[in-house]
Amino acid sequence: MEKSKILVIEDDGGIRTQMKWALNNEYDVLLAENTEEAIKLLTRFSPPLVTLDLGLPPDPEGTDEGFRLLQEILKMSPFTKVIIVTGNPEKEAPLRAVSMGAHDFFEKPINLEELKAVVKRANYVQGLEKKNKELLVQLKTESNRDIIGSSREMHEIFTAIRKVSTTDVPVLVTGESGTGKELVARAIHLQSRLGNGPFIPINCGAIPEKLMESELFGHEKGAYTGAHVQRKGKLELADNGTVFLDEIGDLPLPLQVKLLRVLQDHKLERVGGREMIDLDVRFLAATNKDPEELVRNGMFREDLYYRLAVVTIKTPALRERGEDILVLAKYFLKKHGGANEKIRKLGEDAVQAMKKYSWPGNVRELENKIQRAIAFAEGRQISASDLGLPASTDEFSLNLKKAKERLEMEYIKMALVKCDGNISHASKEMGLTRPTLHGLMKKYDITTKEMQNVDTEA
Numbered sequence: 533m534e535k536s537k538i539l540v541i542e543d544d545g546g547i548r549t550q551m552k553w554a555l556n557n558e559y560d561v562l563l564a565e566n567t568e569e570a571i572k573l574l575t576r577f578s579p580p581l582v583t584l585d586l587g588l589p590p591d592p593e594g595t596d597e598g599f600r601l602l603q604e605i606l607k608m609s610p611f612t613k614v615i616i617v618t619g620n621p622e623k624e625a626p627l628r629a630v631s632m633g634a635h636d637f638f639e640k641p642i643n644l645e646e647l648k649a650v651v652k653r654a655n656y657v658q659g660l661e662k663k664n665k666e667l668l669v670q671l672k673t674e675s676n677r678d679i680i681g682s683s684r685e686m687h688e689i690f691t692a693i694r695k696v697s698t699t700d701v702p703v704l705v706t707g708e709s710g711t712g713k714e715l716v717a718r719a720i721h722l723q724s725r726l727g728n729g730p731f732i733p734i735n736c737g738a739i740p741e742k743l744m745e746s747e748l749f750g751h752e753k754g755a756y757t758g759a760h761v762q763r764k765g766k767l768e769l770a771d772n773g774t775v776f777l778d779e780i781g782d783l784p785l786p787l788q789v790k791l792l793r794v795l796q797d798h799k800l801e802r803v804g805g806r807e808m809i810d811l812d813v814r815f816l817a818a819t820n821k822d823p824e825e826l827v828r829n830g831m832f833r834e835d836l837y838y839r840l841a842v843v844t845i846k847t848p849a850l851r852e853r854g855e856d857i858l859v860l861a862k863y864f865l866k867k868h869g870g871a872n873e874k875i876r877k878l879g880e881d882a883v884q885a886m887k888k889y890s891w892p893g894n895v896r897e898l899e900n901k902i903q904r905a906i907a908f909a910e911g912r913q914i915s916a917s918d919l920g921l922p923a924s925t926d927e928f929s930l931n932l933k934k935a936k937e938r939l940e941m942e943y944i945k946m947a948l949v950k951c952d953g954n955i956s957h958a959s960k961e962m963g964l965t966r967p968t969l970h971g972l973m974k975k976y977d978i979t980t981k982e983m984q985n986v987d988t989e990a
């Protein structure tokens with residue numbers, strides 16, 4: 533394993549050498565005798581570990597220069613573990629350093645064993661933090677990867693997500709039902725500075741108007757009959773995170789007024805409450821209707837619309853996404869196919885049927901149809917009818933041989949289903965020998981097991 537780098541900042545040449553010898557075996561030791569050298573090495577190597585003597589020139593007897601450098605190091609690389617070395621008998625200095633962000637401290641004269649132990653501990657903690665950070669990044673990118681799509685339209689969406697994630701501005705996501713509006717909202721949240729905080733979706737249409745106010749804002753004990761205990765609302769639960777207002781056009785107008793105030797003031801008041809509560813919340817909203825039409829119809833207050841729609845992202849309908857239909861279909865096939873099941877392929881007729889279909893329920897409908905097809909498909913291939921889609925109308929352009937083959941395959945499947953997968957019975961029924969039926973089943977990739985389980989309605 534590669535040794536961790538440690539930068540020793542120490543103006544006393546003797547102590548410097550002593551420390552180098554103590555640490556040389558286990559660490560890659562860099563030495564600096566003043567601020568200037570230290571900054572150069574920090575910039576060049578970003579060492580994860582630093583020991584810092586607080587008494588540095590031009591103030592070797594005091595601590596001013598040391599504190600200035602400590603601040604600089606923490607600014608340059610906040611994850612570096614800084615161990616303070618102090619010769620100053622004044623007790624406050626090391627404690628002040630730790631409260632500023634130093635990791636640990638110890639006092640001169642240096643005890644080499646103690647030095648090694650302190651550095652080892654710092655290195656251990658640094659390693660854990662680094663690993664933790666890597667895992668978090670990995671988690672985030674994995675949840676982003678869940679948004680599948682390689683069309684130009686989806687690339688524009690990815691770019692938009694990335695751009696708005698670095699800001700706190702409200703975003704309104706519009707698009708037909710099932711196009712991934714909530715997925716986009718979650719991605720923005722995860723990539724934002726509030727990504728480790730809560731993501732609270734609120735379906736504005738699903739809750740009765742009477743309960744909605746308390747649901748959003750919470751209430752104090754005794755605010756109304758039945759309010760036996762104090763309760764936090766969803767907006768408050770989203771503090772230090774993101775609130776996702778789904779179907780914003782369904783929010784009753786009086787609550788839209790109250791919500792607008794929260795957006796403006798970053799404060800809220802519980803129902804029946806007397807104090808304002810500070811909120812640090814990112815607002816995302818969505819609607820599957822045309823927001824401007826909602827405004828025209830008086831369902832969506834114009835002032836709230838302008839507040840929420842600082843940025844608008846429109847998720848494209850699936851039928852407008854070209855090859856994405858197939859990309860997504862394959863993704864769902866893999867996702868729902870299960871590891872121990874045979875991987876099924878999409879038959880040519882299924883591909884054609886999917887391309888022609890209008891997908892009113894968009895990605896959600898595609899995922900459902902693929903799940904259905906996995907349950908219904910008899911062979912390794914998924915057909916248009918497995919998907920519940922009308923088979924392609926170009927059937928007549930097939931040549932006679934293909935048409936005969938298709939008929940043959942359907943006929944064999946029917947016979948097998950009828951005989952509950954029993955090959956002897958089925959071959960008798962069709963007037964074939966067993967080996968002939970076996971041969972045909974192999975040709976069309978039909979297995980008896982699937983015939984037994986098949987739902988004859990399908």
Ligand SMILES: Nc1ncnc2c1ncn2[C@@H]1O[C@H](COP(=O)(O)OP(=O)(O)OP(=O)(O)O)[C@@H](O)[C@H]1O
Binds near residue numbers: 679711860
């Ligand atoms: N690009 C995509 N990649 C993978 N899965 C997707 C994609 N878009 C949507 N989905 C999936 O489709 C389903 C519907 O997505 P989502 O709930 O985000 O849609 P919506 O636009 O919010 O729909 P609605 O308007 O009905 O609320 C979810 O299961 C989601 O994971």
Ligand SMILES: [Mg+2]
Binds near residue numbers: 714
């Ligand atoms: Mg939704």
